[in-house]
Amino acid sequence: MSKIEKNPVFQAAGATISDLRKSYGNNEVLKGISLEVKPGEVVCLIGPSGSGKSTLLRCVNLLEKPNGGTIHVGGFEATDPEVDLDRMRQNVGMVFQQFNLFPHLTVLQNCTVAQLKVLKRSSSEAKKIAAENLERVGLGDFGARYPDQLSGGQQQRVAIARALSMNPTLMLFDEPTSALDPETVGEVLAIMKTLAKAGMTMLVVTHEMAFAKEVADRVVFMDGGVVVEEGPAAEVIGNPQQPRTQDFLRRVLDPTHVDI
Amino acid sequence: MAMTTSQRARISKIVQAIIFVAVITTLVIVADWPKIRTSFFAFEKLGPMFPDLLLVGLKNTIFYTVISFAFGLSLGLVLALMKMASFAPYRWLATGFIEFFRGVPAILVLLAFGFGVPAAFPEAKWPFAVTVMLSLGLVAAAYIAETLRAGLQAVPRGQTEAARSLGMPAWRAMVTIVIPQAFKIVLPPLTNEMILLTKDSSLAFILGMTAAQYEMTKFGREGITSLGAGITPLIVAGALYLVITIPLSLITRRFENSSARTKR
Numbered sequence: 125m126s127k128i129e130k131n132p133v134f135q136a137a138g139a140t141i142s143d144l145r146k147s148y149g150n151n152e153v154l155k156g157i158s159l160e161v162k163p164g165e166v167v168c169l170i171g172p173s174g175s176g177k178s179t180l181l182r183c184v185n186l187l188e189k190p191n192g193g194t195i196h197v198g199g200f201e202a203t204d205p206e207v208d209l210d211r212m213r214q215n216v217g218m219v220f221q222q223f224n225l226f227p228h229l230t231v232l233q234n235c236t237v238a239q240l241k242v243l244k245r246s247s248s249e250a251k252k253i254a255a256e257n258l259e260r261v262g263l264g265d266f267g268a269r270y271p272d273q274l275s276g277g278q279q280q281r282v283a284i285a286r287a288l289s290m291n292p293t294l295m296l297f298d299e300p301t302s303a304l305d306p307e308t309v310g311e312v313l314a315i316m317k318t319l320a321k322a323g324m325t326m327l328v329v330t331h332e333m334a335f336a337k338e339v340a341d342r343v344v345f346m347d348g349g350v351v352v353e354e355g356p357a358a359e360v361i362g363n364p365q366q367p368r369t370q371d372f373l374r375r376v377l378d379p380t381h382v383d384i
Numbered sequence: 385m386a387m388t389t390s391q392r393a394r395i396s397k398i399v400q401a402i403i404f405v406a407v408i409t410t411l412v413i414v415a416d417w418p419k420i421r422t423s424f425f426a427f428e429k430l431g432p433m434f435p436d437l438l439l440v441g442l443k444n445t446i447f448y449t450v451i452s453f454a455f456g457l458s459l460g461l462v463l464a465l466m467k468m469a470s471f472a473p474y475r476w477l478a479t480g481f482i483e484f485f486r487g488v489p490a491i492l493v494l495l496a497f498g499f500g501v502p503a504a505f506p507e508a509k510w511p512f513a514v515t516v517m518l519s520l521g522l523v524a525a526a527y528i529a530e531t532l533r534a535g536l537q538a539v540p541r542g543q544t545e546a547a548r549s550l551g552m553p554a555w556r557a558m559v560t561i562v563i564p565q566a567f568k569i570v571l572p573p574l575t576n577e578m579i580l581l582t583k584d585s586s587l588a589f590i591l592g593m594t595a596a597q598y599e600m601t602k603f604g605r606e607g608i609t610s611l612g613a614g615i616t617p618l619i620v621a622g623a624l625y626l627v628i629t630i631p632l633s634l635i636t637r638r639f640e641n642s643s644a645r646t647k648r
């Protein structure tokens with residue numbers, strides 16, 4: 125278990141990934157990944173660049189089409205060719221490294237557009253929900269601004285509020301703080317921690333080991349398209365068993381260290 | 385003696401000014417002013433051109449331009465989407481079309497539609513305006529397609545991905561997220577295309593027109609032969625083109641400025 129205390133307020137669903145395979149041409153990027161995220165659980169995905177973390181995350185909501193294996197998210201089998209992908213994605217929030225806010229819409233509209241067009245909520249209800257979620261990420265007064273009038277950290281918090289406004293039961297984060305200035309990383313991680321406390325199911329790709337150690341229920345270390353090691357955060361990060369994990373963590377935790 | 389750069393620049397500026405004044409003076413002295421007035425600015429003789437130059441000519445110029453643009457824009461959007469399609473034959477078809485109609489003179493397309501089609505299909509009778517719309521529209525579509533494709537592709541992929549991951553179907557992501565952003569990008573080149581079309585509408589004369597079909601340039605040409613006012617009719621027609629095209633440019637510039645402001 126993670127070190128933080130949880131008081132669930134979110135409705136949570138889990139995800140089950142089994143024997144997931146994905147290739148780009150001849151390049152097999154995911155070589156049979158199996159992974160379970162239980163409802164309300166926070167799983168951090170770590171690993172070197174190019175190990176397939178983003179690809180795995182993007183397969184979960186079918187932004188990438190897997191070549192094999194199955195993915196179950198909530199009540200949906202994402203890999204079923206008949207599945208209603210748009211319905212499934214309404215339940216799966218995604219937060220991108222580059223924020224991907226809609227620049228032609230205000231902060232409030234960013235948070236209401238999908239509620240209105242996809243969930244067909246009324247304008248007043250959508251605004252109310254958007255305002256609640258902007259409040260939750262500490263940006264209650266920023267609804268009328270445009271994304272380019274915000275700092276990187278603020279933009280990422282809006283992106284989180286936008287995803288939350290759809291009432292997802294599972295949230296995917298792909299290196300949400302990697303594009304941020306160091307001084308704004310903390311504010312985004314703090315929001316993610318409050319989500320974890322509130323019982324959101326989260327699958328997080330991150331290089332923030334301190335965050336993973338404190339917030340994650342489980343940490344999964346990937347390398348070369350396979351899961352090398354997984355377990356409680358304290359064990360995988362604090363006492364890794366596999367040489368590849370040890371090597372990776374040594375480089376991440378002590379960037380100036382070089383093996384010669 | 386060595387000169388500094390600023391000294392040299394000053395001397396070059398003075399020389400340019402002297403040449404400019406000399407050229408103007410020569411032209412003013414050499415020119416036959418009374419002749420210039422009667423052949424360029426004989427406005428008093430233009431009475432018979434009005435009000436038809438405006439009610440028929442200006443109206444037809446705008447009419448031919450608008451219908452050709454509307455057709456070109458619709459077809460251009462289809463071609464742009466075809467060019468981005470994953471089905472390769474669509475892409476080939478669109479590329480072939482675009483390369484062809486960008487490469488041949490508009491006047492040739494007009495002639496083909498105006499004389500070739502009636503010859504080949506004697507039964508097919510369609511109004512003059514449709515011939516103009518189809519021929520000028522096909523050429524415009526080729527340019528517009530490339531403009532639209534570039535605009536749509538200039539919107540980052542992450543925008544579509546964010547929209548899809550919020551549960552939007554592909555068409556909804558296109559309509560609500562991608563197209564509004566692409567619109568800002570393509571508005572200036574589309575206005576440019578509209579300006580070109582405004583001028584190209586004058587090519588319609590090549591098909592032979594009845595008086596009710598005259599556009600502004602045709603009125604100008606008629607005026608030259610019938611009014612004895614030199615090329616004054618053309619000067620007036622030319623000014624009327626500017627009345628259409630300059631506001632178009634101004635609108636675009638304003639739009640560019642305002643979108644530059646929201647871009648921080």
Ligand SMILES: Nc1ncnc2c1ncn2[C@@H]1O[C@H](COP(=O)(O)OP(=O)(O)OP(=O)(O)O)[C@@H](O)[C@H]1O
Pocket residue numbers: 148151153171172173174175176177178179180
């Ligand atoms: N669209 C694509 N087409 C071809 N190859 C791709 C594509 N996306 C990813 N890859 C390849 O798949 C491999 C895994 O990429 P992925 O982005 O999943 O890694 P990652 O673990 O997220 O790395 P990083 O930490 O740098 O984000 C890389 O070798 C990459 O070059």
Ligand SMILES: [Mg+2]
Pocket residue numbers: 177178179298299
């Ligand atoms: Mg990645």
